[in-house]
Amino acid sequence: MSAEGRRRVLLTGAAGVVGSALREHLAGHYDLILSDVREVQELRPNELFRRADLTNPAQVQAAMQGAQAVIHLGGIPDEHRYDLIRAVNIDGTQHVLEAARALGVRRVAFASSIHAVGYYPRAQQIGPDVPVRPDTFYGVSKVAGEALGRLYFEKHGLEFVAVRICSFQPRPQDARHLSTWLSPRDAAQLFRRALDAHGVGYLTVAGISGNTRRWMTDEGWDLLGYQPQDDAEAYAAEVQHLRGDPASRSERFQGGVFSEVGYLGRAAPEG
Numbered sequence: 001m002s003a004e005g006r007r008r009v010l011l012t013g014a015a016g017v018v019g020s021a022l023r024e025h026l027a028g029h030y031d032l033i034l035s036d037v038r039e040v041q042e043l044r045p046n047e048l049f050r051r052a053d054l055t056n057p058a059q060v061q062a063a064m065q066g067a068q069a070v071i072h073l074g075g076i077p078d079e080h081r082y083d084l085i086r087a088v089n090i091d092g093t094q095h096v097l098e099a100a101r102a103l104g105v106r107r108v109a110f111a112s113s114i115h116a117v118g119y120y121p122r123a124q125q126i127g128p129d130v131p132v133r134p135d136t137f138y139g140v141s142k143v144a145g146e147a148l149g150r151l152y153f154e155k156h157g158l159e160f161v162a163v164r165i166c167s168f169q170p171r172p173q174d175a176r177h178l179s180t181w182l183s184p185r186d187a188a189q190l191f192r193r194a195l196d197a198h199g200v201g202y203l204t205v206a207g208i209s210g211n212t213r214r215w216m217t218d219e220g221w222d223l224l225g226y227q228p229q230d231d232a233e234a235y236a237a238e239v240q241h242l243r244g245d246p247a248s249r250s251e252r253f254q255g256g257v258f259s260e261v262g263y264l265g266r267a268a269p270e271g
């Protein structure tokens, strides 16, 4: 706790897209320890930076010193080689949870993903408790992160909220986003609630705005007190289908292009 009585929160992946946006919204509510393997720019008065590589448990624990809660965003946010995904996303998340346990941190909010369940057809609305259907090694790493969270909750009482972020964007970019969009201000509200809500224990929720066409249910939002302010429907006239072919995997499955057989993400050869 800071001198002003504000909680100190560790934000991993703070140099990234989601982390940078969350900083702006969370700065007024918490003292932030920003951590990333990359430098974070332009610190505000209530922010400090601690560099840590998620693959290094000692660095992760050092970064977490003094934190009461963690928002764990750091990692590879796309498909990549399995060994890298495993080291950064799976082992890295275990390092975060183990440090939280060792330091007596109360709660971790985890950036999970739609790709944990990406092979569900778009025609099916799914809740957070359906069997997992990952569409990539990346999706498998998010399933593993959720399972690690469950383990640390059951065994050690570490509270854990998995937010299955779907498409974090300033505004919807294509027709899929009419269902999957998560606006920056809704993301900030959702992660704040994930840290602040009482009596949560272990919870998985959809990380989307209040989209009229959503494929995921709002189960758990009431427990958190999350009330999205945005709906992608407002952009329906502006966006188009990415592929167009309704028979393609990209258009059939919730995971979009990640569900294509040849999708390599960051493992794809350059150029």
Ligand SMILES: NC(=O)c1ccc[n+]([C@@H]2O[C@H](COP(=O)([O-])OP(=O)(O)OC[C@H]3O[C@@H](n4cnc5c(N)ncnc54)[C@H](O)[C@@H]3O)[C@@H](O)[C@H]2O)c1
Pocket (backbone or CB within 6 Å): 012, 013, 014, 015, 016, 017, 018, 019, 035, 036, 037, 038, 052, 053, 054, 055, 072, 073, 074, 075, 076, 077, 078, 088, 111, 112, 113, 114, 164, 165, 166, 167, 168, 169
């Ligand atoms: N952006 C989305 O729409 C979306 C959707 C679903 C889930 N997510 C998840 O949200 C989180 C943030 O995503 P993002 O879009 O901001 O990605 P990003 O790549 O912009 O940010 C991730 C950050 O993690 C850091 N990182 C990578 N390897 C690291 C390591 N070994 N040690 C320490 N830090 C490391 C990177 O430097 C980067 O700053 C990720 O976990 C991602 O899987 C994002």
